[in-house]
Amino acid sequence: MLAGITLTLASLWYGKNHGLMPVEASSDAALVDGLFDTMMMIGTAIFLLVWGVLIICLFKFRRKPGDETDGPAIEGNIPLEIVWTAIPVAIVLVLGIYSFDVYNSMGGFDPDAAGDPGVQVAMLSEGGSAMPLMDAGAPKKARHNHMALGIGASPDEIGITPDVTVNVLGMQYAWIFTYPELGITSGELHLPANKNVRLNLKAQDVIHAFWLPEFRIKQDTIPGMESELRFTPTRVGDYPIICAELCGAYHGGMASRLYVQSSEDYDKWVQESMPVVENASQTAADLDKLAGSAEVGKNRSDADYLVSAAHQMGLDPQALEQLHPAMPHDSGLHASL
Amino acid sequence: MTTQAEMSIAPSAHAHAERKWWHYFTFCEDHKVIGLQYLVTAFFFYAIGGALATAIRTELATPASDFVSPNTYNSLLTLHGTIMIFLWIIPAGAGLANYLIPLMVGARDMAFPKMNAMAFWMVPPAGLMLVLSFFLESPQAGWTSYPPLSLMTGKVGEGIWIFSLLISGTSSILGAINFLVTILKMRVPTMTIHKMPLFCWSMLATAGLILVGTPVLAGALILLAFDLLAGTSFFNPMGGGDPIVYQHMFWFYSHPAVYIMVLPLFGAISEILPVHARKPIFGYKAIAYSSLVISFLGLIVWAHHMFTSGTPAWLRMFFMITTMIIAVPTGIKVFGWLATIWGGKISYNSAMLFAMGFIAVFVIGGITGVMLAAVPFDIHVHDTYFVVAHLHYVLFGGSVFGIYAAIYHWFPKITGRMVNETLGQIHFVLTFIGMNLTFMPMHELGLMGMNRRIAFYDARFTSLNQMATVGSYILAVSTVPFLINAVWSWMKGAKATDNPWNALTLEWQTSSPPAIENFEVLPVLTTGPYDYGEHPSEESELPPGASPVLSGSSSGS
Numbered sequence: 001m002l003a004g005i006t007l008t009l010a011s012l013w014y015g016k017n018h019g020l021m022p023v024e025a026s027s028d029a030a031l032v033d034g035l036f037d038t039m040m041m042i043g044t045a046i047f048l049l050v051w052g053v054l055i056i057c058l059f060k061f062r063r064k065p066g067d068e069t070d071g072p073a074i075e076g077n078i079p080l081e082i083v084w085t086a087i088p089v090a091i092v093l094v095l096g097i098y099s100f101d102v103y104n105s106m107g108g109f110d111p112d113a114a115g116d117p118g119v120q121v122a123m124l125s126e127g128g129s130a131m132p133l134m135d136a137g138a139p140k141k142a143r144h145n146h147m148a149l150g151i152g153a154s155p156d157e158i159g160i161t162p163d164v165t166v167n168v169l170g171m172q173y174a175w176i177f178t179y180p181e182l183g184i185t186s187g188e189l190h191l192p193a194n195k196n197v198r199l200n201l202k203a204q205d206v207i208h209a210f211w212l213p214e215f216r217i218k219q220d221t222i223p224g225m226e227s228e229l230r231f232t233p234t235r236v237g238d239y240p241i242i243c244a245e246l247c248g249a250y251h252g253g254m255a256s257r258l259y260v261q262s263s264e265d266y267d268k269w270v271q272e273s274m275p276v277v278e279n280a281s282q283t284a285a286d287l288d289k290l291a292g293s294a295e296v297g298k299n300r301s302d303a304d305y306l307v308s309a310a311h312q313m314g315l316d317p318q319a320l321e322q323l324h325p326a327m328p329h330d331s332g333l334h335a336s337l
Numbered sequence: 338m339t340t341q342a343e344m345s346i347a348p349s350a351h352a353h354a355e356r357k358w359w360h361y362f363t364f365c366e367d368h369k370v371i372g373l374q375y376l377v378t379a380f381f382f383y384a385i386g387g388a389l390a391t392a393i394r395t396e397l398a399t400p401a402s403d404f405v406s407p408n409t410y411n412s413l414l415t416l417h418g419t420i421m422i423f424l425w426i427i428p429a430g431a432g433l434a435n436y437l438i439p440l441m442v443g444a445r446d447m448a449f450p451k452m453n454a455m456a457f458w459m460v461p462p463a464g465l466m467l468v469l470s471f472f473l474e475s476p477q478a479g480w481t482s483y484p485p486l487s488l489m490t491g492k493v494g495e496g497i498w499i500f501s502l503l504i505s506g507t508s509s510i511l512g513a514i515n516f517l518v519t520i521l522k523m524r525v526p527t528m529t530i531h532k533m534p535l536f537c538w539s540m541l542a543t544a545g546l547i548l549v550g551t552p553v554l555a556g557a558l559i560l561l562a563f564d565l566l567a568g569t570s571f572f573n574p575m576g577g578g579d580p581i582v583y584q585h586m587f588w589f590y591s592h593p594a595v596y597i598m599v600l601p602l603f604g605a606i607s608e609i610l611p612v613h614a615r616k617p618i619f620g621y622k623a624i625a626y627s628s629l630v631i632s633f634l635g636l637i638v639w640a641h642h643m644f645t646s647g648t649p650a651w652l653r654m655f656f657m658i659t660t661m662i663i664a665v666p667t668g669i670k671v672f673g674w675l676a677t678i679w680g681g682k683i684s685y686n687s688a689m690l691f692a693m694g695f696i697a698v699f700v701i702g703g704i705t706g707v708m709l710a711a712v713p714f715d716i717h718v719h720d721t722y723f724v725v726a727h728l729h730y731v732l733f734g735g736s737v738f739g740i741y742a743a744i745y746h747w748f749p750k751i752t753g754r755m756v757n758e759t760l761g762q763i764h765f766v767l768t769f770i771g772m773n774l775t776f777m778p779m780h781e782l783g784l785m786g787m788n789r790r791i792a793f794y795d796a797r798f799t800s801l802n803q804m805a806t807v808g809s810y811i812l813a814v815s816t817v818p819f820l821i822n823a824v825w826s827w828m829k830g831a832k833a834t835d836n837p838w839n840a841l842t843l844e845w846q847t848s849s850p851p852a853i854e855n856f857e858v859l860p861v862l863t864t865g866p867y868d869y870g871e872h873p874s875e876e877s878e879l880p881p882g883a884s885p886v887l888s889g890s891s892s893g894s
Contacts (some may be wrong), residue, residue, distance in 0.1 A: 020780070020781050020784045020785070021784055021785075022784075022785050031713065032713045032714060032716075032717055033714055035711060035714055036708070036714050039707070039708045039711065039714065043704040043705075043707075043708065046700065046704055047700065047701065047704060049695070050671065050675065050696065050700045051697060051700075052677065054675070054693055054696060054697055057675075057679060057681075057683060057693070058685075058693070060681055061614070061679065061680060061681050061682065061683050062380050062679065062682075062685065063615070063682040063683055063684050064682075067682060069615075069682065070615040070616070070682065070870045071614060071615045071616040071680055071681040071682045071869065071870055072504075072616065072674075072680060072870050073616070073617055073868070073869065073870025074616065074617065074619065074680070074870070075618075075619075075620075075621065075867075076619055076620040076621070076622075076623070077618070077619075077676075080676070081620050081623055081669070081672075081673075082479050084668060084669065084672040085665060085669055088664055088665045088668040089665055091664075092661040092662060092664055092665065092707070095661060095707065095711060096657065096658050096661055098711075099657060099712055099714070100654060100657075100712040102713040103650070103653070103654070103712050103713050106713060108653070108712070108713075109385055109650050111594045131353055149647055149648075149649065151716075186475045201795070205485070205489075206489065206579060206647075207483055207485070207486065208485040209645060209719075209720055211621045211720075211788065213717070214786075215786070216716065216717040217717070218645045218716050218717065218719055218720075219645055219716075220645050220646045220647065222574075222580060222581065222646070222647050223485060223574040223575075223580070224574035224579075224580075225574075225578075225581075225647055227647070240786060240795070241529045241787050242786065243788070244645075244720035244721065244788045244789075245483075245485075245720055246411070246478070246479045246481075246486065246717065246789075246790040247406045247475070247486060247650035248408075248411075248477075248486060248489075248490070249406075249407040249411055250407055251407075251411075251790060251791055252402070252407070252790075252791030252793045252794065253793065256855060261368050312479070
C-alpha cells in the first residue's frame with residue numbers, strides 16, 4: 001500500500017519534472033509535451049513496478065544454500081491475469097484517444113494539408129462521373145483528390161489562409177527557403193512571432209526530413225511529393241533546423257536556423273532581403289533564379305549553386321564540391337522544380 | 338526416459354557414428370552441429386558488428402567528424418545495422434532453434450535435415466560478401482536503404498548489400514519451414530500442443546512471421562536491384578516511381594523482423610526462469626498464445642516507422658492503435674515472468690542473471706515503444722537518438738541478453754561441461770552497466786534534438802555522447818570474460834551431469850552432450866514441461882529411474 005503510494009507519487013513527480021524536452025516554441029509543442037509527460041508518468045510507474053519486483057526477488061527469493069526444494073507450485077491465477085491484461089488495455093485506449101486528440105489539435109487531420117488548390121481544380125474537372133453524386137452544390141474547395149501529408153491547419157484554422165507561406169526545398173545538403181509573396185530566397189528561415197505559418201515542403205534529390213525540435217514537428221520531404229507543416233511560432237528566438245533523414249555523406253551538416261522575430265524585426269529583415277527586382281509577378285520563379293546558374297551551365301553540379309548559399313550555412317564550398325562527384329546530375333534532377 | 342549414463346552410451350543403430358571436430362566444418366545434417374555452426378558463425382559476425390559499433394562511438398566521442406570520413410561513417414552504420422540484424426541476432430535465434438527444437442519435442446533431428454544444412458551454409462557467404470564489401474565499395478544508405486539515396490551511393494556496394502540480404506533471407510525462410518514442420522509434426526506422441534515447451538511456441542510464432550514477411554522483403558530488394566542495375570523506376574521518382582512503396586514493402590518485413598529477433602528469446606526466457614526459480618511458469622497458456630498474438634499483430638504495425646513519411650492521417654492513426662495494442666500481449670509475458678520468479682527459490686547463476694537482466698532492460702524498450710507509437714510524440718523523435726536508444730533497449734537489452742542467458746543455460750547440455758560462474762557474473766555486470774551507460778543517455782539526446790546517422794553533431798551534446806562512448810567501450814570489454822569463459826569451460830570446465838539444473842523439458846533427459854540421434858529410446862512424457870514445486874500426488878507417479886527432478890519435493894511439506 002505504502003509502496004503503491006510512493007510509486008504513484010514518484011511517477012507523478014517525474015512525469016512533470018523530467019526536464020528532457022527542449023523549450024516549447026509553439027502551442028503545438030505544449031500539446032505534445034503534455035502527452036509526453038503523461039506517458040512518462042505511466043512509463044515511470046511501470047518501470048518502478050517491474051524493477052521493484054526484480055529487486056525484491058533479488059534479495060528476498062534467493063535460494064538458501066543447501067535448500068534443494070522447489071518453490072510453491074503456482075501455475076497461474078486467472079483473476080490476476082485478467083487484471084494485468086485489462087490495465088494495459090485501458091492505458092493503451094487512453095493514450096490512443098489522447099494522441100488522437102493532440103494530433104487533431106495540431107492539424108493532422110486537415111484534409112487540405114499539402115493541397116495545391118490550383119491542381120485540385122484541374123483534377124476535379126477531370127474527375128468524371130463520380131463527382132455529381134457527391135455534394136454537387138458544395139463549395140469547390142472542400143474537395144481533394146490527393147493524399148494530405150504533414151501537419152495542416154488546426155480545426156479552428158481550417159479555411160483561413162495562413163499569414164505567411166514559405167516554400168522549403170531540401171537538397172543535398174541544404175535547405176532553401178523561398179517566400180513566394182515577397183520574392184525572397186534565403187538559406188535561413190525567418191518568421192514573425194504569433195503569425196500562422198505554412199511551410200510547403202519539397203525535396204529535390206533524395207528524401208530529407210524537415211525537423212524543428214523546439215516546435216516538435218517533423219515531416220519528410222520526398223522527391224515528387226509535396227507535404228506541409230503549419231504552425232504558429234509563439235516564442236522569439238533562434239532555433240535549429242535539422243535534416244532527420246539520412247540523405248548522404250554530409251547529412252550531419254545539413255542544418256539551418258529558424259529565426260522567430262518580433263514583427264518589427266521581421267519586417268526589417270524582409271526589407272533588407274527583398275530582391276532588387278521589384279516586379280512581383282516574376283518572383284514566383286525566384287527559386288529558378290538560384291538554380292539558374294545550373295541551368296545556364298548545363299555541366300555544373302549541385303555544389304556549384306550551393307556555393308552561393310554556403311557561407312550562410314557555415315560550410316566550406318570546397319567540402320561541398322568533394323562530396324558531390326559521386327552524384328548523378330541528370331537533367332531530370334530538376335524536374336521537380 | 339533417460340539414459341543414466343552407464344559408462345558409455347548403449348549401442349543403437351547409429352552408435353558407431355561419433356562426432357568429430359571437423360564435422361563442424363562440413364555440410365553436416367545433424368541439427369546439433371548446425372545449431373552450433375549457426376551460433377559460432379553468428380558470434381563471429383557479432384564481433385565484427387561490435388567492432389563497427391565501437392568505431393561509430395569513437396567517431397561520436399567528439400562533435401567534429403575526425404575519426405573517419407563522413408562516407409566511411411555511413412558505411413560503418415550501414416554495415417553495423419545490417420550485420421547485427423541479419424548475421425547476428427537472426428542466425429543466433431536460428432541456431433538456438435536448430436539445437437533445441439528437436440531435443441525439446443523428442444525428435445531425432447529436424448524434419449528436413451539437408452535443407453537445414455543448406456540454410457546454414459547460405460549464411461557465411463552472405464555475411465562474408467557483405468563484410469568484405471567494406472574493402473571494395475561498401476553500402477552507405479543505412480540498413481533501411483531507402484531509395485532514391487540507395488540508388489545514388491554506389492552501384493557495387495548497394496548491389497552487394499541487396500544480394501547478401503537476399504541470400505540470408507532465403508536461408509531464413511528455409512530454416513523457418515523446418516522449425517514449423519518439426520514443431521507441428523515431429524513431437525513425441527505424448528506431447529500434446531499444450532505440453533510443448535514455450536520455446537517451441539515462440540518459434541512457431543517466429544516461423545510464421547518469417548514465412549509471411551521475408552518474401553515481401555525479397556520482392557522489395559529485387560525491385561530495388563532492378564532500379565539500381567537495370568535502370569527501371571519502381572522506386573525512383575526521377576522516372577515516376579514511388580519511393581514510399583519501397584518503405585511499405587521494406588517495413589512489412591522489417592518490423593516483424595524485430596519480433597523474429599526477440600520472440601525466440603522470449604521463448605528462451607520462459608524456459609530459463611522456471612528452472613532456476615524452481616516454480617512453474619505462471620500462466621502457461623497466456624504466455625504461449627501471447628506469442629501468436631504478437632506474431633499476428635506484428636504483421637499490421639509496420640507503418641509506424643513511417644509516421645513522418647508519405648503517410649496520410651488515417652494511416653498514421655490506424656498504425657498507432659495497432660502498435661499500442663502490441664503492448665498488451667507483451668505485458669502479459671512480462672507480468673507472467675515476474676509472477677513466475679516471485680516467491681521462488683532463485684539460484685543467481687549467470688543464466689538467471691541474464692534472464693532477469695533481460696526483463697529489466699527489455700521493459701524500458703517496451704515503455705519507449707508505446708511512447709513511440711503515439712503519433713504526435715513520434716513526429717518529434719522519429720529518426721533521432723531516442724529511437725536509437727529504444728531499438729537498442731529492445732534488440733540489445735532484449736535479444737542479446739536473451740542469447741547470453743540461453744548460452745549460459747544450455748552450455749552444459751551443448752558441451753557437457755559447466756561454465757565458470759565467476760566469469761559469467763563479471764560478464765553480466767559489465768554488460769548490464771555498459772548497456773545502460775551506452776543507451777540511456779541517447780534517450781535525452783534524441784529528445785533534445787540530436788538526429789541519428791550523423792558523423793558530427795552540435796557541441797552541446799558532447800557530454801552525453803561521451804558517456805555513451807565510455808559505455809560502448811565497457812560493452813566491448815564485457816565480451817572478453819565471456820569468450821574466455823566459453824572457450825576455457827568447453828575445454829577444461831567441470832563435467833556436467835545430464836541434467837545439472839534439474840529441469841523437466843526433454844532436452845535435459847538425454848546425455849550431455851546429446852548423442853548423435855538425441856535419444857536412445859524416444860522419451861515418454863510423465864510431467865509437463867514446468868511442473869516444478871510440490872505436487873504431493875506426483876511422487877508416486879514417477880517411474881523408477883526417472884530424472885531426479887522432483888526428489889527434492891519430499892522434504893517440503
